[in-house]
């Protein structure tokens with residue numbers, strides 16, 4: 001947990017610095033969702049190397065997938081396929097979560113929170129049979145034999161052994177930490193009344209009234225707590241009845257990590273930033289539309305049937321959480 005605390009401190013420090021410079025006239029509104037701090041702790045040269053590595057298929061054993069194959073920049077940082085495909089064509093049972101704003105997930109990483117920090121995540125991804133199925137020594141050999149990569153890593157990191165696991169991981173983590181996506185809603189949180197529309201504002205009011213904000217809150221509108229999927233009903237029975245799959249191991253969620261009975265079907269509350277761009281939804285990718293995800297959250301987390309017009313309003317509000325740069329890139 002030490003490095004999560006460290007990331008948090010940096011985030012808080014960055015937020016404080018920004019508040020005093022760029023937004024000195026307007027302290028953030030007093031809301032259960034907080035604006036994204038600006039990134040001030042990433043070395044651009046290192047993040048640039050990380051960006052190349054993130055898109056480099058040579059990191060997988062059979063050269064078929066890069067990190068980006070499952071965390072797509074033009075799909076909100078997530079995977080539009082229900083189930084991602086790993087090296088050697090292995091199909092995963094999980095939907096890939098977004099890589100955007102990942103540094104602000106404070107309850108650990110992955111759907112279960114099983115990984116403590118971004119460094120550990122990468123160490124695992126490279127060797128995990130469900131991801132790259134490779135080994136660090138082989139990856140480093142490939143990178144060291146790539147003259148441009150070896151030269152750029154030497155320039156950025158120096159030292160006797162610039163193409164090391166520590167440096168390659170650091171570069172990827174630097175890139176990941178730079179993936180922060182300020183939205184119109186952040187502008188509103190910082191005091192710009194015109195940044196979101198009247199309908200989006202109504203949607204935000206509904207989001208609070210229904211109690212969504214009880215679980216989806218903080219800087220990442222999630223990522224900071226664990227809850228059972230199906231507090232007020234059986235989601236998995238609904239999924240099976242709709243022909244979207246019987247129970248599989250990964251549905252056990254956090255129980256797989258802690259083995260505590262109370263963690264059965266418990267998942268990390270996901271971020272809702274960019275959620276309008278990251279269909280399909282839930283850990284199993286079994287929910288194709290945002291409207292249905294909102295409906296199911298009402299039914300299975302809050303014990304409420306949310307009428308269609310309220311779902312529409314909430315969906316509009318969630319759209320205001322898409323990164324502005326991403327929204328422009330999509331047009």
Ligand code: HEC
Nearest residue numbers: 065066067070084085086094095096097109110111121125
């Ligand atoms: C085959 C698809 C696939 C590939 C390739 C892949 N990932 Fe992932 N990634 C996933 C899935 C699925 C999860 C969720 C895993 C879980 O919950 O157990 C995930 C989770 C993550 C997370 C945690 C996100 C969060 O919100 O907690 C990070 C960070 C991440 N991946 C980074 C990477 C990096 C870096 C690489 C390349 C070295 C990579 N991924 C390659 C599918 C993939």
Ligand code: HEC
Nearest residue numbers: 212215227229267268269270281282283293294297298301
């Ligand atoms: C009791 C806690 C809780 C409440 C209340 C709650 N959620 Fe969730 N939400 C979760 C959890 C946990 C998940 C992850 C479920 C999974 O992946 O299997 C989730 C997932 C989601 C997702 C899918 C995100 C993705 O990337 O797949 C959306 C959208 C969502 N919630 C919206 C809402 C809305 C809208 C409300 C209010 C109507 C709401 N939630 C209320 C805990 C909650």
